[in-house]
Amino acid sequence: MSSSIYLDHAATTPLAPEVVQAMAPYLESAYGNPSSIHRYGKKARRALEEARTTVAQCLGANADELVFTSGGTEADNLAVLGVTRALLEKPETSAKRHLITTAIEHSAVAKPFAYLEKTQGYRVTYLGVDAEGIVSLEDVRSALSEETVLVSVMHANNEIGSIQPIEAIGELLRQHGILFHSDAVQTAGKLPLDVNKLNVDYLSLSAHKLYGPKGVGALYVRRRSLAPVPLIFGGGQESGFRSGTENVAGCVGFAEALKLACASMAEESDRLRALQRYFIDGVLEKVPSAVLNGPSDLSKRVPGNVNFSFPPGEGEALVLQLDLKGVAASTGSACKSTSIAPSPIVLATGKPEPIAQASVRFSMGHHTTREMLDEVVETLYSLMVRYREKMPLV
Numbered sequence: 001m002s003s004s005i006y007l008d009h010a011a012t013t014p015l016a017p018e019v020v021q022a023m024a025p026y027l028e029s030a031y032g033n034p035s036s037i038h039r040y041g042k043k044a045r046r047a048l049e050e051a052r053t054t055v056a057q058c059l060g061a062n063a064d065e066l067v068f069t070s071g072g073t074e075a076d077n078l079a080v081l082g083v084t085r086a087l088l089e090k091p092e093t094s095a096k097r098h099l100i101t102t103a104i105e106h107s108a109v110a111k112p113f114a115y116l117e118k119t120q121g122y123r124v125t126y127l128g129v130d131a132e133g134i135v136s137l138e139d140v141r142s143a144l145s146e147e148t149v150l151v152s153v154m155h156a157n158n159e160i161g162s163i164q165p166i167e168a169i170g171e172l173l174r175q176h177g178i179l180f181h182s183d184a185v186q187t188a189g190k191l192p193l194d195v196n197k198l199n200v201d202y203l204s205l206s207a208h209k210l211y212g213p214k215g216v217g218a219l220y221v222r223r224r225s226l227a228p229v230p231l232i233f234g235g236g237q238e239s240g241f242r243s244g245t246e247n248v249a250g251c252v253g254f255a256e257a258l259k260l261a262c263a264s265m266a267e268e269s270d271r272l273r274a275l276q277r278y279f280i281d282g283v284l285e286k287v288p289s290a291v292l293n294g295p296s297d298l299s300k301r302v303p304g305n306v307n308f309s310f311p312p313g314e315g316e317a318l319v320l321q322l323d324l325k326g327v328a329a330s331t332g333s334a335c336k337s338t339s340i341a342p343s344p345i346v347l348a349t350g351k352p353e354p355i356a357q358a359s360v361r362f363s364m365g366h367h368t369t370r371e372m373l374d375e376v377v378e379t380l381y382s383l384m385v386r387y388r389e390k391m392p393l394v
């Protein structure tokens with residue numbers, strides 16, 4: 001293995017050169033505080049509002065429907081905790097305590113729900129998924145009750161890439177007047193996102209998954225839907241939804257990254273889907289014991305995501321072995337990369353524990369080529385031969 005191969009774009013991406021260029025002035029000369037009323041402040045304010053308009057346009061939203069946050073995690077927390085707090089403040093919903101989410105959410109959604117369940121007296125339904133990791137509309141329908149006030153279903157799963165039927169779920173919930181949040185952190189810039197087609201009230205985004213900077217994201221809040229109660233109080237920035245001096249350079253970089261991703265989306269997703277197919281076929285041919293996690297129909301999968309289990313290997317050990325060979329992959333959510341538990345996502349698809357323990361996510365990006373994937377397939381093959389021979393991995 002000569003080179004270093006990065007196949008962890010679902011964890012994070014490098015900054016696109018255009019993004020670095022767009023951000024630079026706001027890190028160097030145009031460093032004003034957007035709340036200041038002098039020319040420095042005005043310049044920063046203009047850049048911030050232009051960034052908001054750009055992000056909104058990419059989503060089919062209005063600029064005043066976007067709250068910039070410190071990333072996907074904060075956007076998810078603001079949606080789940082902020083909206084439930086707002087519901088408690090309304091007399092007609094204050095007594096209703098049923099929430100619905102899925103068993104495959106990222107911890108940035110799952111943990112706020114667990115908190116509400118454990119400490120705030122909510123009943124939470126965690127919807128299961130099918131063998132490909134997809135929630136069924138019928139399950140959402142049957143889980144609804146008179147008490148249901150908020151539903152959160154991610155647009156696509158971060159480990160196995162399964163795309164959820166957000167449009168249909170949103171339509172159903174709208175008929176029942178129930179608020180709907182979706183975490184689109186893994187799909188923004190990869191799949192078309194139109195908040196009106198998706199029928200969502202709230203949508204979470206993060207810049208660093210789409211060649212933008214870390215530490216910036218946004219929550220879309222539909223104008224006519226219930227506004228969340230802020231989680232962070234202070235100077236009233238972001239229309240009071242998120243106090244704190246705005247990360248101007250970050251927001252400018254986010255907007256540039258999303259604009260670039262939207263402009264090349266069709267072409268790039270075709271390229272990534274071809275690479276996905278090539279890699280899946282290559283792995284299955286060379287390592288027939290490998291088990292594909294998530295949809296095999298690539299139209300149901302985020303472009304660039306591949307997730308395999310390699311029994312009897314153990315996910316973490318394989319990721320470390322791959323790293324020694326110059327290949328960066330992941331066991332799933334980067335936030336959990338120190339734990340050795342089986343993947344709850346793979347378990348949720350009905351696979352047994354040894355398979356859920358052996359899962360590795362490969363996520364491709366702008367610079368991924370067939371040649372790189374050939375090298376990775378060869379590396380996996382040699383690692384699996386060692387496993388079979390029960391040789392120590394060195």
Ligand code: PLP
Pocket residue numbers: 010011070071072073074076106108154156157158183185186206207208215216217333334335
């Ligand atoms: N939601 C999903 C689906 C994710 O994959 C991630 C990041 O891994 C997050 C939320 C958190 O986003 P951020 O890293 O911007 O806080």
